[in-house]
Amino acid sequence: MSERPVTPLLDKIDTPADLRTLKPEQLAQLADELRAEMVSAVSVTGGHLGAGLGVVELTTAIHYVFNTPDDKLIWDVGHQAYPHKILTGRRDRIRTLRQAGGLSGFTQRAESEYDPFGAAHSSTSISAAIGFAVANKLAGKPGKGIAVIGDGSMSAGMAYEAMNNAEIAGNRLVVILNDNDMSIAPPVGGLSAYLARMVSSGPFLGLREVLKRFANRLPRPLADAARKTDEFARGMTMGGTLFEELGFYYVGPIDGHNLDHLIPVLENVRDAAQGPILIHVVTKKGHGYAPAEAAADKLHAVQKFDVLTGGQIKPEPGPPSYTGVFAKALVAEAERDPTICAITAAMPTGTGLDKFQQAFPDRIFDVGIAEQHAVTFAAGLAAQGMRPFCAIYSTFLQRAYDQVVHDVAIQNLPVRFAIDRAGLVGADGSTHAGSFDITYLATLPNMVVMAAADEAELVHMVHTAALYDAGPIALRYPRGNGVGVALPETPEQLEIGKGRIVRSGKKVAILSLGTRLEEALKAADRLDAQGLSATVADLRFAKPLDEALIRKLCTSHEVVVTVEEGAVGGLGAHVLTLASDEGLTDAGLKIRTLRLPDIFQAHDKPEKQYAEAGLDADGIVDAVLKALRHNSVGVIGGARA
Structure with missing residues (x-):
């Protein structure tokens, strides 16, 4: 930790309108102060660091040149938007990031007019920006749609679907490709910056438009030759042919940390009559903060840390994480079975599959941010006799639901779904909560859905899934550490x-x-103390249900309460359906279902989130006592009254 940095220029900035009063030569100092303020804030709150550090100059330049919020700025994923929040009236709350009642770690419409579109999943920005641009065009209103998308997000098919449709937005659409791994272009310098300024200028764009129209009137052989000559010239100097084929005017690559290069290009693009335009900006994740630059992951996500050293304040050691237990168990299964392989969608570390990669580099496949492909790829592997484990966060598996249904479940293929981050996830909030997987998977024929009660159960479930070849099977487990x-x-x-x-x-x-x-066991202790003898069952499976066990408990107890870390439509709904179908409630049985409330819960500590949802011991006891005070069958909605 350290004292807050001295920021004389930043202290004068409350909104981008204030920023635009500065002289161009003051912007470099402002960027330095903005970076220092961001580092200071995240050292207190924890959160995403490296990505935001890489876009400080870009953020400054965009707000300086464009007329935000009338021009709609959309950050893909949103975890790099901390500098944006500081410049858009939220500096006084920046040290509440990811805390209860504080700022979101992502962009959020309800938080600010400068967040026109919420984003925490990747690859949505271009589609949304086209929507804003076309809406303004149809309404005759000014304003562009500006999408800032990282090259990691460009691995998702949705980005290319959007670009293929971008021409309808015309010059109202600007896409800024934030290439922070230098995976597309070579290093850039003065020559490439000069070329970028030249090709983004009005006269050059106008000339290209005239030549394009002229070429379209030529006989086909001459027209094709003209287009090939244009592509060759641009390819020799700056690349970007792919984007041009999708209908964009391509500009770049340019140095995303050099404001003298950025500002003129953005001004040219702002004033261009042609479009849509894609600007290729090369940045470095973690730029400007030495500990981040030196770290292998560029300090992508951090706990609270010391600003001077970058050393993170680690929590006290405890039980192993569920992710770590899964990874170790899967490696053990793969040692016994050479047909086991693993698939991740750009999250090898987050899912623990980096450990699998070390042991079996030929049997792990990182497909990028492409969950749809990941699932169908796994289906193909399964159809050919492999035993694939598709390890995806619950919230991200939502993006591949049609593939789960059409390519896996209908064909009854033995794909193993390892669903990490099931249930509530604390500081990452509603966009990353694993609230819906029980509901959307347990409704499918052929699907088996397991949920681990503790880390030992998770080991058993990995083993069970590895041996199960009768169809698809899913095992879900939460973020965080086991129970010990x-x-x-x-x-x-x-x-x-x-x-x-x-x-x-x-x-x-x-x-x-x-x-x-x-x-549930704590609740049983409290109920016993009140003379209410309680049975506790770990059902293990949401699909198929243990009907014999449920039937036995329903016919031998006065009150039955289901408890799950999922939304309505999951375990409780299936138990109620069974009870209704078999008439188990006719003898006065009281069934109550406890699940997540029918809202998107805001970020907070997980234990507080579950308490608010009524899914702690107090909530379970309350549900039982209320049921005993009423004679009718009913449902308790999840949130404590």
């Missing part, structure tokens, strides 16, 4: 669709799915 149980030396193959009784009682039955089991 001993890991099994030898994993157990679980019987599909069979739960377990963890604690026996007579009056109340608590049916738990997933890691709420610990809270």
Whole structure:
């Protein structure tokens, strides 16, 4: 930690309108102060660091040149938008990032007029910017749509679908490709900056438009030759043929940290009569902060840290993370079975598959930000006799739902879905919460859905999935550390669709799915203390249900409560359907379902989020007591009254 930096220029900036009063020669100092303020803030809150450091100059230049918020600036993913938040009236709250009641770690429409489109998943910015641009065009209003998209996000098909449709926006669309890995272009310098300024200028763009129209009137052989000559000339000097084929005027590459290069190009693009235009900007993730520049991951995401050294304040060591337990268990399975392979969609570290990669580099496939492809690729592997584990965060698997249905479930292919970040995720908020996977998977025929109650159960479920060849199977587990149980030396193959009784009682039955089991046991202790004997069952499976166990508990207890870390339509709905179909409620049985509330919960600490949802021991006890005070069958909606 350190004292706040001295920022005399930044202190004068509340909105981009204030920024535009500065002289061009003052912008470099402002960028330095903005970077120092961001580092200072994130050192207190934790969060995403490297990406924001890389776009400080770009952020400054965009707000200086364009008329935001009338020009709609859309940051793809949004985790690089901290400097943007500081410049758009939110500096006084920047040290509340990702805290309860504080600023979101991503862009959010409700937070500011300068966040016209919320984003925390990748590759949506160009589509949204086209929408804004065309809406303004149809309404006769001024204003451009400006999409800033990183090259990682360009690995998703949606970005190319949008670019293929970009011509409808004309010169109202500007796409800025933030190439922060230098994976597309060679290093840039003065010559490329000069060329970028030249080809983005009005006379050059106008000349190219005239020549294009002229070429279209030539006989076809001459027209084709003219186009090839133009492409060759541009390819020799600056590249970008792919983007031109998609209908863009390509400008770049230019140095994204050199304001003397950025400002003239952005001004040319702002005033251009032709379009749409794509500007290729080369930046360095972590730029300007030595510890980030030296780190392998450029300090992409950090805990609280010391500004001088970059040293992060690590939490006290505890049980292993669920992600780590999954990774170790999968490596062990792959050592026994050469047909096991792993697939990730640009998240090898986040899913723990970097460990698998070290052990089996030929059997892991990182497909980039392309979850749809990942799932169908896994289906192809499974159809040819491999045993693929498709490890994707719950919130990201949503983007491949049609592939899960059409390419996996209907064909009954044995793809294994390892669903990380299931349930609530704390500081990342609603965009990253794994709220819906039980609902959207357990509704599918042929699908098996498991949820681990603890880290030992996760080991058993990885083993079970590895051996299961009868169709698709999913195992879900949360973000964070386990509960501290001993890991099994030898994993157990679980019987599909069979739960377990963890604690026996007579009056109340608590049916738990997933890691709420610990809270269910605490609730049972409190109920016992009030003379309400409680059974606790770990169902293990949301699909298929252990119907025999549920039937037994429903016919031998007065109150049955289901508990799950998922939205409405999941375990509770399936149990209610079973009870209704078999008439189990006719004898006065009281069934209550506890699940996540029907809202998008804001970011906070996970334990507070679950308490607000009524999914802690207090919430379970409250549900039982309310059920006993009422004679009718009912549902408790999830949030505590």
